[in-house]
Amino acid sequence: ARGYLNREEETAKRFTADPFVPGERMYRTGDLVKWNAQCGIEYIGRIDQQVKVRGYRIELSEIEVRLAQLAGVHDAAVTAVEDKAGNTALCAYVAPQQDDIEALKAALKDTLPDYMVPAFWVEMDELPVTANGKIDKKALPEPDIEAGSAAYKAPETEMETLLSDIWQEVLGLDQIGVSDNFFTLGGDSIKGIQMASRLNQHGYKLEMKDLFQHPTIEELVSYVERTEGKQADQGPVEGEAELTPIQRWFFEKNFTNKHHWNQSVMLHA
Template sequence: AIANTRAYILGDGDQVQPEGVAGELCVAGRGLARGYLNREDETAKRFVADPFVPGERMYRTGDLVRWTAEHGIEYIGRIDQQVKVRGYRIELSEIEVRLAQLSAVQDAAVAAVKDNAGNTALCAYVTPEDADTESLKSALKDTLPDYMIPAYWVTMDELPVTANGKVDRKALPQPDIEAQSAAYKAPATEMEELLAAIWQDVLGIPDIGISDNFFTLGGDSIKGIQMASRLNQHGLKLEMKDLFQHPTIEELVSYVERTEGKEADQGPVEGEAMLTPIQRWFFDRKFTNQHHWNQTVMLHA
């Protein structure tokens, strides 16, 4: 920040973010404007009380940044370019930067779209028009986790831009969801048939093929746990990390393990149950009305 101004990088609850962690850039000090002309709602939203200097205000820029000891404040993108996919918060600009670093890409943009199941998915827009999207997707997997790999791709001669030269996101075309959906590949083995049946039950979608992506079809971590529970009923075990790394049946089938003979005895258990340390502490205190004991916890949304 320049003289007589302050810069904060804040996360949820206006907490200062540690080094390397992204947050919103907020500025305060003598250089602050009074607000937006004739835009009271926007002024109230952006010009707020400074949580660190009583009686003063700060301005929420809407810019996503992080502090690094080497480069100072590093710009990442806009807060409004943050989307949630599969339960993960994703910065679209982070994927765009990775795409721009690939030699085959001249320009790139990433947007959130709705798939056939109504779920949020990522779509990448790249130039030139003859770009090999499968190669680009494979290259991204070297630096990004699976949930940040775009499910849909659109190649273009050039990206639409606004009058000031920025990507016109409203003018980006919708991807052809049907055409880019994986061609149906029927299960060929007993294990593939079982997995396909379980996926259809959990996801509520008929005719799931072995090349269909669990997450693109609307799956998430909760539905993944439901799938693993159903497998367990068949004497099979699946680690959640394997589902995230191999989200198609043809990739996942080799990671399913049989658990016959490993189940614990489910009959009645008899004998003395030792107190846990916290239980021993409780009884050692000899409270007057032990049955009135209660414990509370506060959760912040």
């Protein structure tokens, strides 16, 4: 990364000069750690508002700023919570003039990517504040996770049923409706690939970008396409295979103990 777009002050704060390699930069992650008695590093928590959702690092303050810009919103706060699948999700607390959370969601989607739009919303008359007038996030109520989930809507068409069955298999759930959000249910990019692979076995294909942009079955179903049923050539592959950039870097460094870079892992079926 080169920095934060149009945020020079944040870039200067996060990307600092590398004291070990002159001319290079280091990135302050915002993680708080400590040394233990065994000279190991123990993770304590965060010293900022950055969280990780669906593999993306998100600044909660960025979402709060966008919410505050929406018409009718007096105050707004965003926190990270745990959804019913045990995954990190975003929850927005708003004190709007109008009782229309769906309109706020739609407006937020116009300026932010889907993974930055909160999955859970809590509407309040006013947000709790500290003695110095700042929003007191510790005093915010816990969201009703069950109420935040979409009401069950059964699949009706053959394709909706197929997608529902595949999602249940991949996500390990007993029932999935067409209005349920794939990522709110515990899906991620890896499970998305697994879902697309199973769909391909049934003669259909799906682009991953479509899943991220349309994470419910009722939205996604129109983007599923029938494949032509062609099988890739399974014969031996011949020809020159160039090194990847990381491979070229490795051999150019000419490390003395190359075996130190070996990694092994045992997977139990």
